Amino acid sequence: MGMISVALGRLSQAFLLLIAMSLIGFIGIHSVGNPVFNVVNIETASPEDIRQATIALGLDQPIWRQYLVFIDNVISGNFGVSYIYHQPAFELVMSKLPATLELASVAMLIAAPLGTGLGLLAGRRSGTLFDRIVLKASVSALSIPSFWLAMMLILVGAILTGWFPSGGRGATARFLGEDWSLLTANGQWHLILPALALAIPNIALIARLSRSGTIEVESLDYTRFCRAKGLSSQRILFRHTLPNISVPIVTIIGLQFGGMLAFAVVVESIFSWPGVGKLLIDSIQLLDRPVVMVTLTFISVAFVALNALVDLFYAVLDPRVRLSSQR
Amino acid sequence: MKLGNPFRPRLLSALLISILLGGAPWTPAQAQERGELRIATSYKLMTLDPQYANLNENTSLLSHIYERLVYQDENLELKPGLATSWRPLSDTQWEFKLRDSVRFHDGSDFTADDIIYTIERIRDFVKSPSGGFRSYVSGIKSVSATDPLTVLIETNGTVPNLPLSFSSIFVMNRPSEGFETTEELNAGRPPVGTGPYRFESWSSGESLRLARNDDYWGGKPAWLKVTFRVIENPAARVAALSTGEVDVADAIPARDVASLQQRGARIANVSAARINFVQFDVSRETLPGVTGQSGEPIANPFKSPLVRRALAIATDRGILVDKILAGYGTAAAQVLPNGLPGTSAKLLPEAPNYDEAKALLSKAGYPDGFNIVLAGPAGRYPGDAESLQAIAQSWARIGVNAQPAASPFSVFNTKRAAGDYAIWYGGTSGEAVDIILHTLLASPNPGRGTGALNFGKYRNETFDTMLAKAESIQEGPERNQALALATELVMADQPIIPLYHFHHIVGYGPRIGSYVMHPRGWTTAMQTLPAME
Numbered sequence: 001m002g003m004i005s006v007a008l009g010r011l012s013q014a015f016l017l018l019i020a021m022s023l024i025g026f027i028g029i030h031s032v033g034n035p036v037f038n039v040v041n042i043e044t045a046s047p048e049d050i051r052q053a054t055i056a057l058g059l060d061q062p063i064w065r066q067y068l069v070f071i072d073n074v075i076s077g078n079f080g081v082s083y084i085y086h087q088p089a090f091e092l093v094m095s096k097l098p099a100t101l102e103l104a105s106v107a108m109l110i111a112a113p114l115g116t117g118l119g120l121l122a123g124r125r126s127g128t129l130f131d132r133i134v135l136k137a138s139v140s141a142l143s144i145p146s147f148w149l150a151m152m153l154i155l156v157g158a159i160l161t162g163w164f165p166s167g168g169r170g171a172t173a174r175f176l177g178e179d180w181s182l183l184t185a186n187g188q189w190h191l192i193l194p195a196l197a198l199a200i201p202n203i204a205l206i207a208r209l210s211r212s213g214t215i216e217v218e219s220l221d222y223t224r225f226c227r228a229k230g231l232s233s234q235r236i237l238f239r240h241t242l243p244n245i246s247v248p249i250v251t252i253i254g255l256q257f258g259g260m261l262a263f264a265v266v267v268e269s270i271f272s273w274p275g276v277g278k279l280l281i282d283s284i285q286l287l288d289r290p291v292v293m294v295t296l297t298f299i300s301v302a303f304v305a306l307n308a309l310v311d312l313f314y315a316v317l318d319p320r321v322r323l324s325s326q327r
Numbered sequence: 328m329k330l331g332n333p334f335r336p337r338l339l340s341a342l343l344i345s346i347l348l349g350g351a352p353w354t355p356a357q358a359q360e361r362g363e364l365r366i367a368t369s370y371k372l373m374t375l376d377p378q379y380a381n382l383n384e385n386t387s388l389l390s391h392i393y394e395r396l397v398y399q400d401e402n403l404e405l406k407p408g409l410a411t412s413w414r415p416l417s418d419t420q421w422e423f424k425l426r427d428s429v430r431f432h433d434g435s436d437f438t439a440d441d442i443i444y445t446i447e448r449i450r451d452f453v454k455s456p457s458g459g460f461r462s463y464v465s466g467i468k469s470v471s472a473t474d475p476l477t478v479l480i481e482t483n484g485t486v487p488n489l490p491l492s493f494s495s496i497f498v499m500n501r502p503s504e505g506f507e508t509t510e511e512l513n514a515g516r517p518p519v520g521t522g523p524y525r526f527e528s529w530s531s532g533e534s535l536r537l538a539r540n541d542d543y544w545g546g547k548p549a550w551l552k553v554t555f556r557v558i559e560n561p562a563a564r565v566a567a568l569s570t571g572e573v574d575v576a577d578a579i580p581a582r583d584v585a586s587l588q589q590r591g592a593r594i595a596n597v598s599a600a601r602i603n604f605v606q607f608d609v610s611r612e613t614l615p616g617v618t619g620q621s622g623e624p625i626a627n628p629f630k631s632p633l634v635r636r637a638l639a640i641a642t643d644r645g646i647l648v649d650k651i652l653a654g655y656g657t658a659a660a661q662v663l664p665n666g667l668p669g670t671s672a673k674l675l676p677e678a679p680n681y682d683e684a685k686a687l688l689s690k691a692g693y694p695d696g697f698n699i700v701l702a703g704p705a706g707r708y709p710g711d712a713e714s715l716q717a718i719a720q721s722w723a724r725i726g727v728n729a730q731p732a733a734s735p736f737s738v739f740n741t742k743r744a745a746g747d748y749a750i751w752y753g754g755t756s757g758e759a760v761d762i763i764l765h766t767l768l769a770s771p772n773p774g775r776g777t778g779a780l781n782f783g784k785y786r787n788e789t790f791d792t793m794l795a796k797a798e799s800i801q802e803g804p805e806r807n808q809a810l811a812l813a814t815e816l817v818m819a820d821q822p823i824i825p826l827y828h829f830h831h832i833v834g835y836g837p838r839i840g841s842y843v844m845h846p847r848g849w850t851t852a853m854q855t856l857p858a859m860e
Contacts, residue, residue: 034744037741048773085531086510087374159566166569167572269563270562
């Protein structure tokens with residue numbers, strides 16, 4: 001029974017969050033400017049064209065009524081049609097999702113093991129040269145602006161050496177009705193630089209977290225008991241330290257993964273990677289409200305879902321969480 | 328996870344080595360097919376409906392698939408397209424003779440019936456919120472076919488520039504029944520035109536693939552396949568051209584030209600058929616952001632032609648063109664670059680004259696100048712936000728203290744329409760001089776559709792009459808002369824300060840022999856000739 005009420009609580013929280021997001025997003029994009037000026041060719045349109053477009057898009061209505069129309073549409077499963085692309089906004093966003101999903105997943109598959117590993121090793125040997133290198137490198141990796149990092153990767157990896165393509169998605173193959181770069185060699189080749197650009201700051205972040213966690217855990221009594229019992233230091237590190245520092249790491253992985261799904265804008269635009277982040281920023285610039293609203297809704301849903309997953313993972317990873325929930 | 332764990336460390340170390348060695352030059356095997364042209368474009372194709380939105384973003388790419396009755400050459404002169412000739416039969420009747428034995432990509436013949444369908448579709452059917460191309464056919468009363476290759480068009484009143492209108496309209500073929508909707512075209516019904524390239528595939532905001540149309544009436548096109556990659560980030564376009572991933576990249580920022588040339592790319596450029604200018608609000612009694620020397624509100628100073636003239640001759644176009652646009656711009660004195668039809672040879676950009684400007688200001692009653700906010704968009708046109716700064720510095724020399732205020736284009740437009748600005752930087756384009764004069768400088772008149780961009784509410788009846796008279800003349804030297812005279816008259820009154828015509832810059836690689844620029848700014852495979860091999 002407890003589980004059901006917890007789940008219901010979470011669901012209603014998520015629902016409230018979605019309502020709040022939609023309101024904030026709607027008012028926000030409304031106050032930026034009038035999308036009519038992007039829909040018509042402002043350099044040639046007559047006032048009559050502008051008036052007709054305003055009516056056609058329903059922008060002549062007061063904002064509260066526009067919001068109610070929007071909510072009404074969403075309930076009936078319809079996010080409206082993109083002002084700019086003249087395609088259903090929901091389908092448009094979903095068609096950009098595979099690109100973002102594979103980019104974010106590959107970046108996280110690089111960042112999570114590498115970051116955790118580096119942090120564990122550095123924490124184990126805190127104070128050594130290796131530790132100081134990891135620490136310094138992570139500080140600089142975190143303070144580099146992502147557009148600069150992306151540009152440098154293009155400069156070195158594509159322009160100077162010519163090893164990698166400078167942008168784009170390359171060849172794709174169809175799987176489950178969507179196009180995926182991961183399934184072709186050429187596509188994988190195109191993935192490497194943008195994935196690195198996304199991964200590097202995350203490696204640094206995760207390494208710092210796991211390093212400080214390791215240092216803390218290594219000084220605790222149970223580690224000393226383990227050592228006294230004669231367990232190998234490898235076994236201590238992976239069977240005892242790692243699970244005990246995993247909660248914040250999994251949290252940050254979940255949050256960062258959500259962030260990459262939604263806001264990999266800089267990397268996506270510099271590598272002209274046609275993903276959700278790029279679509280979002282394009283749509284904000286063009287004031288394409290239906291697309292912005294779908295993307296925001298998708299982002300909120302993704303964050304809620306990821307957080308729930310992260311909570312579940314706690315129980316798997318950390319024995320203390322399991323115990324407390326059994327009580 | 329099967330994703331090559333073994334080779335990733337190797338790549339990383341390779342990357343490190345390359346950094347250490349300063350990067351050994353090694354170009355990847357050119358994987359592209361022989362005869363394939365790869366273009367990186369800033370224009371994203373938004374819809375496959377050629378009649379949905381009248382924006383270069385769409386028309387530039389769709390011009391490979393669809394054709395027009397008439398087209399404009401590089402000097403904006405009208406040339407036969409799908410129509411071989413056209414002539415007015417009376418004041419309200421036009422006859423267009425169509426090209427024989429032209430076939431659509433699906434094999435069907437091109438006939439007068441397709442023109443009728445095209446016009447009906449634009450006028451009555453396409454539900455474009457923007458009005459699409461409706462304004463081009465608004466003067467048409469009826470269309471009929473006297474024989475399969477002759478179209479008779481009746482107009483409401485005289486429409487002497489009807490052929491020019493047809494240089495913007497893409498011809499579609501009549502389907503066996505009903506009308507094609509925009510949704511159908513976007514959902515995968517392959518677009519069918521008569522153009523030199525056939526549609527292969529499209530991914531919105533990503534790419535457009537085309538294949539050669541071997542049956543093209545104008546002879547076999549130069550390229551077997553054409554791939555457009557939409558790359559909106561200018562740095563990314565430059566990178567793609569540098570690495571040889573594409574053969575042509577459009578809208579190159581002027582600051583990247585030198586480094587591209589160093590890497591062996593070649594550059595083509597042309598003055599755009601557009602103008603960027605400063606526009607005054609000349610109608611209201613008081614203006615937002617306009618104050619006297621000590622900050623007190625003052626009456627609208629821009630009502631005085633002396634003040635407008637003073638600001639115009641205190642504007643240093645040389646700095647804008649040479650420094651801000653790095654030479655890739657032409658100083659402007661009228662609405663289109665000198666030499667195009669309808670421009671005046673007498674109007675030439677002036678060097679700044681600050682003493683005279685100060686004298687004019689004193690004469691107008693502002694010996695100590697005044698304060699204004701100079702508004703403008705940022706990132707819409709080459710050099711827009713930087714120009715605000717440069718102009719403000721020039722004007723400071725005559726005591727006019729301008730505070731530059733740049734905002735994103737959509738915000739700028741919303742505020743301009745709301746009357747939040749007193750004086751602003753703007754831009755416009757048009758297929759001909761009269762179109763720009765018509766929207767930018769003619770008195771606002773919703774009934775006649777004039778002055779849509781005349782946000783400053785400038786009114787000059789003599790000019791309106793001259794323009795109307797010029798517009799009633801047939802396309803030709805007489806019309807061009809009348810337009811030039813009207814331009815000279817209106818520019819003397821200085822309702823706007825013409826700043827510059829920025830250049831369209833295209834970079835191309837070694838596989839390209841030549842690239843012909845067009846002032847309209849389209850990027851097409853047809854402008855590209857392969858290098859002799």
